[in-house]
């Protein structure tokens with residue numbers, strides 16, 4: 001039996017954010033760790049990789065695991081891979097923080113609950129998100145009471161990532177459930193991901209942002225080369241798409257779209273890496289990569 005943490009002991013452990021796509025997990029993680037690391041976009045399923053954000057204070061260190069949305073089983077190879085990744089993350093976590101929209105509990109939310117709960121009585125918090133969008137907060141009371149009655153949550157909290165409401169309360173609830181451990185990371189470390197990985201994420205974020213409605217699933221970014229040049233990082237990257245038509249969209253008229261993506265990604269990298277960046281971008285076609293196990297492995301989605 002593990003001993004209960006002493007009241008004044010340092011606590012350190014992992015918290016997995018789970019929830020169906022679009023409930024606001026990435027936005028919440030960014031608001032919590034105060035540094036924009038994971039990808040936020042108005043479209044579902046833009047976070048495909050697990051990203052670790054570290055939040056350190058005098059009494060605790062929370063290691064956030066950002067999981068891809070759990071999907072219905074079946075479907076494309078990429079969905080199966082994402083499900084597997086999400087389950088692995090949940091299995092590793094000390095605390096599960098399920099995010100759901102305040103006032104809206106769907107069959108998919110219930111499925112996420114079923115998948116992520118009941119593992120050796122793992123602590124499970126529910127964060128009800130986007131409360132700024134609810135004008136009359138009183139109508140949430142019966143909703144919360146019903147969820148509390150029919151589920152086993154260790155706490156239900158109301159949050160708004162946009163308005164930064166309820167974030168301290170959520171962090172305090174997570175801290176209370178962490179095991180007694182010394183810190184795993186130095187205080188100034190915010191992620192265990194390589195700059196190479198982050199560079200690819202920043203490019204993909206810009207592809208998602210600039211191409212609003214188009215190509216949500218069919219692009220991925222591969223860093224071909226990342227080397228230290230004369231006082232700057234030299235990065236060669238490929239944006240992979242599935243069809244020639246998509247390639248034309250990403251490049252844009254007269255190459256303007258690709259230029260805008262590259263410029264914005266470079267600015268973001270410069271800020272994050274704290275040095276100058278020279279970025280060269282290509283767009284290439286690999287048909288049907290998102291349903292091709294070999295391609296998924298190459299692009300880092302598989303084990």
Ligand code: GDP
Pocket residue numbers: 019020021022023024025026027028039040041042043044045046047069129130131132133159160161162163
């Ligand atoms: P994820 O798929 O669960 O990671 O969801 P995202 O973080 O990408 O957010 C999905 C959408 O919900 C985006 O359009 C966000 O702007 C929106 N959203 C996230 N947090 C809030 C919030 O606190 N308030 C409101 N009104 N919208 C939010």
